[in-house]
Every structure is written in structure tokens, then in C-alpha cells.
Amino acid sequence: MKNNDLILQASNICKSFSTVEVLHNISFEIERGEILGIIGENGAGKSTMMKILAGIHTPTSGDIYFEGEKVLINKPLDAKKIGISIIPQEFNLINDLSVYDNIFLGSELLLSNRLLNKDEMKKRTRSLLSNLQVEISPDEKIENLSAAEKQMVEISKALAFSSKVLIMDEPTSVLTQHEIDILFDNMRKLKESGLTIIYISHKLKEVKAICDRVLVLRDGDFVLESQVDTISPEEMAKSMVGRELSQVFPEKNTPGDEVVFEVRDLSISGLLENISFTLKKGEILGLGGLVGAGRTEVAEAIMGLREVSTGEIFVNGEKISIKQPRDAVEAGLGYLSEDRQGSGIITSFSVAHNMTLVSLKKYSDNFIQWIDKIRETESSERFRKLFNLKTPSLDTALEFLSGGNQQKVSFSKTLDTQPDILIVDEPTRGIDVSAKQEIYQFINSLARKGLSCIIISSEIEELIGMCNRVVVMHEGKIPGILEENSINEEEIMLYATGLK
Amino acid sequence: MVEVTGIIKKISWQRYASFFALVFLFILSSLLSPYFLKPQNIINIMRQISYTGIIALGMTFVIITAGIDLSVGSVVAFTGAVVVLSMNAMLRVIDSEALVLVLGIPIGILVGGAAGAFNGLMITKGRIAPFIVTLGSMSIFRSLSLYIGDAGEIQSHNTLYGKLGMGSFLFIPVPVWVILILAAVLHLVLNNTRFGRYLCAIGSNQKVAMFSAINVDRIKFYTYTLIGMLVGITAILLASRFNAVSTSNMGLTYELDAIAAVIIGGTAMSGGRGTIWGTVFGAVILGIINNMMNMVGVSPYLQGTVKGLVIIIAVYFQKQKQ
Numbered sequence: 001m002k003n004n005d006l007i008l009q010a011s012n013i014c015k016s017f018s019t020v021e022v023l024h025n026i027s028f029e030i031e032r033g034e035i036l037g038i039i040g041e042n043g044a045g046k047s048t049m050m051k052i053l054a055g056i057h058t059p060t061s062g063d064i065y066f067e068g069e070k071v072l073i074n075k076p077l078d079a080k081k082i083g084i085s086i087i088p089q090e091f092n093l094i095n096d097l098s099v100y101d102n103i104f105l106g107s108e109l110l111l112s113n114r115l116l117n118k119d120e121m122k123k124r125t126r127s128l129l130s131n132l133q134v135e136i137s138p139d140e141k142i143e144n145l146s147a148a149e150k151q152m153v154e155i156s157k158a159l160a161f162s163s164k165v166l167i168m169d170e171p172t173s174v175l176t177q178h179e180i181d182i183l184f185d186n187m188r189k190l191k192e193s194g195l196t197i198i199y200i201s202h203k204l205k206e207v208k209a210i211c212d213r214v215l216v217l218r219d220g221d222f223v224l225e226s227q228v229d230t231i232s233p234e235e236m237a238k239s240m241v242g243r244e245l246s247q248v249f250p251e252k253n254t255p256g257d258e259v260v261f262e263v264r265d266l267s268i269s270g271l272l273e274n275i276s277f278t279l280k281k282g283e284i285l286g287l288g289g290l291v292g293a294g295r296t297e298v299a300e301a302i303m304g305l306r307e308v309s310t311g312e313i314f315v316n317g318e319k320i321s322i323k324q325p326r327d328a329v330e331a332g333l334g335y336l337s338e339d340r341q342g343s344g345i346i347t348s349f350s351v352a353h354n355m356t357l358v359s360l361k362k363y364s365d366n367f368i369q370w371i372d373k374i375r376e377t378e379s380s381e382r383f384r385k386l387f388n389l390k391t392p393s394l395d396t397a398l399e400f401l402s403g404g405n406q407q408k409v410s411f412s413k414t415l416d417t418q419p420d421i422l423i424v425d426e427p428t429r430g431i432d433v434s435a436k437q438e439i440y441q442f443i444n445s446l447a448r449k450g451l452s453c454i455i456i457s458s459e460i461e462e463l464i465g466m467c468n469r470v471v472v473m474h475e476g477k478i479p480g481i482l483e484e485n486s487i488n489e490e491e492i493m494l495y496a497t498g499l500k
Numbered sequence: 501m502v503e504v505t506g507i508i509k510k511i512s513w514q515r516y517a518s519f520f521a522l523v524f525l526f527i528l529s530s531l532l533s534p535y536f537l538k539p540q541n542i543i544n545i546m547r548q549i550s551y552t553g554i555i556a557l558g559m560t561f562v563i564i565t566a567g568i569d570l571s572v573g574s575v576v577a578f579t580g581a582v583v584v585l586s587m588n589a590m591l592r593v594i595d596s597e598a599l600v601l602v603l604g605i606p607i608g609i610l611v612g613g614a615a616g617a618f619n620g621l622m623i624t625k626g627r628i629a630p631f632i633v634t635l636g637s638m639s640i641f642r643s644l645s646l647y648i649g650d651a652g653e654i655q656s657h658n659t660l661y662g663k664l665g666m667g668s669f670l671f672i673p674v675p676v677w678v679i680l681i682l683a684a685v686l687h688l689v690l691n692n693t694r695f696g697r698y699l700c701a702i703g704s705n706q707k708v709a710m711f712s713a714i715n716v717d718r719i720k721f722y723t724y725t726l727i728g729m730l731v732g733i734t735a736i737l738l739a740s741r742f743n744a745v746s747t748s749n750m751g752l753t754y755e756l757d758a759i760a761a762v763i764i765g766g767t768a769m770s771g772g773r774g775t776i777w778g779t780v781f782g783a784v785i786l787g788i789i790n791n792m793m794n795m796v797g798v799s800p801y802l803q804g805t806v807k808g809l810v811i812i813i814a815v816y817f818q819k820q821k822q
Contacts, residue, residue, distance in 0.1 A: 303711075305710070305711065324713075324715065325710065325711065325712070325713035325714075326713045326715060328713070329713045335711070337711050342705075342707060342708075343705075343707045343708050343710075343711040344708065344711065345708060346701055346704045346705050346708050346709075346772075347704075347705075348704050348772055348773065349700070349701070349704060353697065357697075357701060357708075357709075357712045357714075358712045358713050360694050360697060360698075361694065364693065364694040368693060369693040369694035369695055370692055370693055371692055371693060371694060371697065373692070413712070
């Protein structure tokens with residue numbers, strides 16, 4: 001097994017968790033300096049495979065060869081020593097520490113007197129960041145950074161230790177198009193300098209754009225290997241799900257004329273400035289823009305999760321006052337948060353308990369707040385069928401469900417209050433193609449039934465495919481609202497980047 | 501079949517660990533001492549644990565919200581002192597001991613509840629960590645009770661009050677009835693009401709709870725008020741047992757016993773889940789350990805060491821399970 005071009009080989013890797021085998025005899029090879037895409041649906045085993053390479057999991061059987069030598073990777077430090085770094089999907093940064101502290105965490109540079117060599121660490125951080133064309137001060141605290149900036153810090157962290165193989169798990173899920181372009185430029189530069197990159201993603205167009213070769217995983221097996229030049233995103237999708245995908249986006253619904261929701265002059269000092277828009281009955285309104293443009297802040301302000309400086313909100317022409325989330329829910333608003341794990345679902349709660357968390361009053365509308373568990377279960381069962389939810393039972397804790405299924409539970413939770421106006425923030429982030437499609441179909445069918453929906457999304461395709469109108473935000477303002485025919489990628493980007 | 505035994509191994513042990521520990525201790529104790537199983541001894545153990553046990557029920561709720569209440573011991577003394585003093589004052593104008601007693605009990609619950617409400621307000625409106633707030637109020641209420649009692653004992657002049665604490669109903673002492681009834685009620689509250697569900701939600705993930713339109717502050721406020729009221733009940737029962745209040749000793753280190761019972765009962769210190777019956781078992785386990793050590797003649801000075809070790813071991817096993 002010696003080949004000088006190969007940097008990494010995995011041979012017959014199997015991995016079982018308790019009694020379930022999630023990887024079956026996986027073998028693959030990676031050449032030095034290539035960008036290898038690994039794609040597959042949620043639960044296909046991509047992340048598990050990568051965690052084995054990074055030393056987070058150990059394989060049940062099988063061998064790994066690095067530069068021709070057999071290596072044992074039993075813990076993350078082993079991987080780091082060999083030269084394999086992973087940028088996980090969920091950031092692994094400490095919020096209270098500065099950028100340079102995080103980059104050198106665990107491998108701090110020391111002066112001869114054993115004190116921290118802060119100057120050198122800052123200097124190296126600065127040069128790492130400027131190579132990536134990011135303007136972040138090394139002294140900035142992580143908590144003050146946007147998601148995209150955190151991503152760049154993660155990359156710098158990996159590069160700081162002369163990694164030879166860099167694994168990126170869904171790196172673009174929190175990035176906007178502009179930031180993705182910068183990331184790809186950087187990846188190409190890194191590739192030229194001899195770095196090998198394993199790129200895990202759901203976004204097939206991106207895989208097509210950046211990768212040299214692609215491997216498709218399905219249910220723990222490799223089902224396809226191909227040079228990217230010779231395969232289309234549609235073919236990739238087909239082999240991922242094992243069946244033909246019909247059109248991803250459903251046909252748009254024509255909204256009514258009646259304005260059911262209006263925001264007037266909403267401002268939060270320093271964040272939002274005079275945000276005004278309307279929403280018609282049955283309309284799907286997109287809220288686009290770059291990360292940090294203030295889209296989520298608009299949603300949180302509407303829902304009573306943020307204090308506003310000025311602004312009026314009208315539901316069905318009537319002005320309402322929203323001081324806390326409960327007021328918004330009672331006014332018929334529902335909100336699906338972008339941060340599923342952080343603010344959407346309780347992972348230790350069961351499926352049923354999550355589904356009724358917002359609407360619990362409905363099931364316990366009596367003096368002693370006694371919960372009618374029979375009705376609760378019935379209602380949860382309805383949602384389980386409606387969303388084709390894959391769960392062993394309604395009593396299963398959410399931590400045992402896949403990302404796509406968790407998102408369906410999160411959706412059920414928001415919908416169980418029967419809102420007239422639904423705000424969904426990045427509804428398809430980090431979930432696979434077929435779950436995405438189900439969610440699009442679902443939102444569309446709700447709109448047809450007269451529900452009005454605001455979709456906040458960083459995926460321009462999603463805005464174009466789903467929305468009747470798109471409100472584009474830039475630095476806390478609305479430079480433009482695009483109507484039906486003028487919704488296209490270019491227009492959205494021009495407004496989002498402040499060029500128009 | 502493999503799967504079934506696997507499930508039995510995983511779930512049952514975790515959920516019923518405190519119950520198994522209790523059974524084990526029970527058998528061990530009955531082997532170690534022939535007196536252990538005598539009804540009078542069992543009744544004594546139950547009476548002893550009921551005072552801190554009642555507080556531990558409330559502490560279960562507090563810890564489920566990922567909070568803590570260190571002030572309970574001091575509030576016991578303070579409430580006890582206020583109850584005895586106000587009953588004594590009422591006796592000067594009201595002739596009936598029974599009527600004074602009936603008026604005194606709600607005073608105790610109110611005073612305890614008010615102390616808890618004070619903690620709750622500081623934690624929710626003041627945005628101060630529960631540990632800090634209740635550390636402060638622990639000092640405040642101990643000092644206040646020392647002040648109103650001149651650091652000494654306050655005797656009650658109501659002889660009927662003394663009978664309440666020593667009384668029994670169907671051979672079971674009054675405090676034991678109280679803890680059993682409260683435990684049954686609070687168990688239902690935790691598992692079958694909206695309030696109980698919200699407690700777990702807040703303790704699991706406060707941000708999700710907030711985003712789910714749950715009024716987090718209000719639930720927390722109620723929780724601290726509730727434990728205050730339970731502390732008031734303990735104070736009433738404890739003061740009536742001696743028909744007096746020792747302002748310097750009453751309720752001392754009760755917070756430790758209450759927290760220990762909760763932890764041994766399997767409630768996670770990180771919040772989000774817990775059971776009432778676990779806490780009751782936890783309290784009984786502590787009671788049996790104390791009782792056993794007395795019977796086999798372990799120095800009372802060393803009993804704290806054993807109790808401390810039991811707490812640490814209980815948490816160690818909790819961590820291993822995760």
C-alpha cells in the first residue's frame with residue numbers, strides 16, 4: 001500500500017454505535033492537494049467518518065494510512081500531530097476569549113520565562129487572518145463576531161498548525177453568497193499551496209464549483225465516486241437519495257390582496273433603522289441579505305424577544321403591542337428560530353413535549369393547569385404523520401433524532417399554536433435534500449391554505465424558488481423590495497451588498 | 501432479547517438507582533442491628549427526615565430550574581421565631597389556644613413564602629445568580645432571627661401548639677403525614693401540570709423556554725416562593741415539636757441536608773429533570789444512614805464525614821451515567 005501521491009487512505013472502516021453499524025466497510029483514498037467532496041443525506045455517515053479521521057471516534061475495525069504509513073488515531077491530539085484538522089459544523093470556539101487566544105488554545109506560544117508570548121501570537125493571528133482577507137482584530141472577543149467571521153477564525157485555527165489535511169463539515173451553512181465566494185477563493189489558494197481538503201456538504205452546486213472529486217455516501221456505504229467534471233448536481237442528488245428527485249420547489253401560490261401584517265418604522269438603535277414592510281394573506285415573503293444585515297433581529301423584535309426603540313406592528317389592520325413573546329403568539333404569530341439547538345428545541349425533551357411547548361396552554365386550560373396528556377399525544381401523533389417524522393416513538397428524546405427530523409419537530413412546535421403569520425428563520429439550514437423538499441412543500445401548502453409566511457434565508461435559491469416578494473436588507477436597512485418578476489440572484493446581491 | 505436486557509440495564513438502573521440504594525441500605529441495616537426494623541425506630545427515622553424532607557421537595561423544583569436555595573435553614577429559624585412570637589402576642593388578646601394556632605399556621609406559611617418571594621424577586625428582576633442571592637439571604641434571615649430572639653430561645657405559651665408537633669394520626673406522626681401528602685401533590689404538579697413542564701423546560705434550556713413564549717421570570721419567582729412556603733411549613737412543625745425556637749440552632753445546615761436529598765434522589769444539578777419520589781428516597785437514605793451510624797456507635801462527629809461521602813459518591817455515579 002505505498003503510493004507517493006496518496007496522502008490519506010482509509011481501508012475497510014466499520015463503525016458501530018452500541019448494536020447499530022453506521023459505516024460498512026468504507027474504503028477511500030485521497031491524493032495530496034485535491035479537494036474531495038463527500039456528500040450524503042443526514043445520517044448517511046459523513047460526519048461519523050470524518051470524526052474517525054479527526055480522532056473523535058475510533059473505528060470498530062479498519063485501518064487508516066497517512067502518507068503510506070499505517071496510523072492509529074485514537075484521540076483528537078493524535079490527528080493534530082499527524083496533520084489532520086477538522087472544522088466542525090458547530091463552532092468549537094470559546095466566546096469569552098479573544099481571537100488569538102482561541103487560535104492558539106492548547107498550543108500557546110511561550111516566552112523563555114514560560115509566560116504567554118502574546119505579541120507573537122497576535123502577529124501570527126494577524127497574518128493568518130489577512131491571508132484569508134478577513135478584517136478581524138486578533139484581540140476581538142469571539143462573542144462579538146458574526147457566524148461568518150467565526151468560521152474564518154476556525155479555518156485560521158486549523159491553518160495555524162501546518163495541517164496537511166483539512167476537513168470542513170458543512171462550512172457554508174452559516175455563510176452568505178459573498179462570504180462563500182471569499183471562502184472558495186481561499187480554499188483554492190490553500191489547495192495550490194499543497195493543502196488537501198475534505199469538503200462535506202449538502203449543497204451540491206458548491207461541491208460542483210469547488211471540488212475535484214466527489215464521493216457519495218448513502219446509509220453507511222459509498223455508492224458513487226466521480227470526478228466532479230463528469231457529474232451534474234442532479235446526478236449527485238439522485239445517487240444521494242437513491243431515487244429521482246422531482247422539482248425541488250413547489251409551484252408558487254398567488255397571494256390575496258388583503259394585508260394581514262405590517263411593520264412600520266421598526267428601529268433598534270445601532271441595529272435596525274426604519275424597517276417597514278407588509279405581508280399579504282397567503283403570501284410568502286422572503287427576507288434576504290448578508291449575515292449580520294439584521295434579518296434575525298427583525299424577527300426577534302417582532303416576536304417580543306428584543307426591545308425596540310420605535311416601531312409599530314399591525315395584525316389585520318389593528319395595531320398590537322408586543323412586550324413579550326406570549327403577546328406575539330396570542331396575536332397569531334409563530335416563529336421558527338434559526339438556532340435550532342440553541343433556542344428552538346429542548347434536546348432532552350421528548351418529541352411530544354417539544355411539540356406542545358409553545359401551545360401547552362391549549363392542553364392545560366383549567367385552574368390547576370392539569371395537562372390533558374391524551375389530547376397532547378393525539379396532537380403530536382398528527383404532526384408525526386403530517387411531517388412523516390422518523391422517530392422510534394413520541395417519547396423519544398430529541399437528541400436521538402437527526403437534524404432534519406429535529407427541524408420537523410421544531411416546525412410542529414411553531415405550528416401547534418395555529419399561527420396566521422409564520423416567520424421561519426433559515427428553515428432548511430443543515431438538513432438534507434429530501435427533508436428540505438418536504439419543508440418547502442409544507443410551507444407552500446400552508447400558504448395555499450391562507451397562512452402568510454416570512455422566510456429568512458441566506459440561500460438565494462430558496463428565496464427565488466419560494467417567495468412571492470423578497471425584502472432585501474443591508475446593514476439594518478431595507479434598500480429594496482423585489483417583486484415577483486424581478487426576483488433574481490443578481491438583484492438580490494446588488495441590494496444585499498449595498499450596491500443598489 | 502439482547503435489546504431488552506440492554507434496555508433494562510440502561511434505563512431501569514438510571515431511573516431507580518436511588519430506590520435500589522434504599523432497598524440495599526434497608527436490608528444492610530436490618531442485618532446490622534436487630535432494632536432497626538422495630539416499628540418505633542422506622543417511625544422515628546421518618547419523623548426525623550420529614551423536616552428537611554419537606555424543604556427538599558421544594559429544593560427539587562428549584563434545582564430542576566438549574567437554581568439553588570441556600571437560605572432555607574435561616575428562613576426556618578426566622579419563620580419559626582415569627583410564628584412563636586406572633587402566637588404569643590395573640591394569646592394575650594385571644595382566649596382560645598386553638599384559634600391562635602389556626603391563625604399562627606398561615607402566618608408561618610406567609611412569612612416563609614415572603615422570604616422565598618424576596619429571593620425570587622432578586623433572582624428574576626435583579627438578574628443576580630441564585631447562589632449569590634440566597635447566600636446573602638441566608639445571612640440576612642439568620643441575623644434577623646438572632647436579633648428578634650436575642651440569640652436565645654423563644655418559648656411558646658401555646659400548649660396546644662406543642663401537641664401538634666408531637667401528635668400522631670393512625671400511629672404516624674403529623675410531620676410524616678405532611679411530607680407524604682405534599683410529596684404526592686408535588687409529584688403530580690411536576691409531572692402533570694403546565695407549571696411542572698415549564699420548570700423542566702427552563703432548567704434544560706432557558707433560551708428555548710424564552711423563545712417558546714414561556715414567562716421564565718414568573719415561573720422562577722413562583723418556584724422560589726413555593727420553596728419558601730414549604731420552609732414555612734417545616735418551621736411550623738419543627739417549632740411545635742419543642743414548643744420553642746432556638747434562634748441560633750434551629751434549621752442550621754438544613755440547606756445541606758435538603759440539597760443532599762435532592763442529589764441522592766437523582767435530580768441533576770445542571771437542571772432540567774428530576775423526580776419528587778427520588779428526593780423522598782434520598783431523604784430516607786440519609787435518615788437510615790444517620791440511624792444506622794447511631795446504632796452501631798459511630799461517633800456523631802464523624803457522621804458528617806459519612807454524609808459528605810455519600811453525596812459525593814451519588815454525584816459521581818450520576819456523572820458516570822451520562
